[in-house]
């Protein structure tokens with residue numbers, strides 16, 4: 445699944461000082477913030493039936509979805525909580541390849557939960573790992589998150605591989621931790637701490 449999270453990001457100095465969501469560029473991808481203007485693009489992506497196999501996604505029509513997006517926070521400033529989402533585009537391609545999200549809970553604004561999906565025809569090329577890695581960098585690099593969590597059903601091996609490749613570590617099992625296709629299921633918990641992320645970035649040797 446990759447349910448959702450909690451955390452909070454800080455204001456920077458200079459552009460983006462208020463922690464506004466921004467387009468994140470990676471080697472092969474652009475992560476474009478989801479706003480009311482492009483909510484319908486994400487809604488269309490969410491209609492792909494196989495995306496619901498391992499995770500619980502909103503079952504609402506396009507208008508309701510746009511209203512949900514409109515109610516979200518637009519800047520990841522301290523204390524902000526809610527869902528932040530980006531569409532994943534391959535550079536130079538007009539159609540989205542998936543999405544990646546951070547959810548910040550209201551009880552702890554330094555802990556976030558990451559979620560992600562890549563459309564079937566785009567899988568197996570490392571796009572999820574590239575997008576998740578970039579969002580973890582954004583969370584710790586521009587934000588003041590202390591911890592990013594992820595959750596995944598045990599049988600979702602591609603998702604587990606993505607998390608391992610991006611530095612997440614196993615953090616136990618959450619019994620009945622998610623609802624998938626209407627059923628409560630146990631989920632594996634994963635976590636990456638800010639310190640571990642910093643250590644990964646230090647040059648070795």
Ligand SMILES: CC(C)(COP(=O)(O)OP(=O)(O)OC[C@H]1O[C@@H](n2cnc3c(N)ncnc32)[C@H](O)[C@@H]1OP(=O)(O)O)[C@@H](O)C(=O)NCCC(=O)NCCS
Nearest residue numbers: 445446498561562567568569570571572573601602603605
């Ligand atoms: C999980 C998901 C996002 C991965 O997207 P992706 O772009 O294909 O991911 P990546 O290419 O970055 O990595 C997938 C990795 O899983 C590996 N993998 C694929 N099937 C696997 C399997 N059955 N067992 C073990 N590893 C597997 C791939 O080899 C790849 O690893 P590699 O790059 O080291 O070769 C995609 O499968 C998806 O959207 N699934 C449906 C929605 C979903 O489950 N979202 C996550 C909820 S937690």
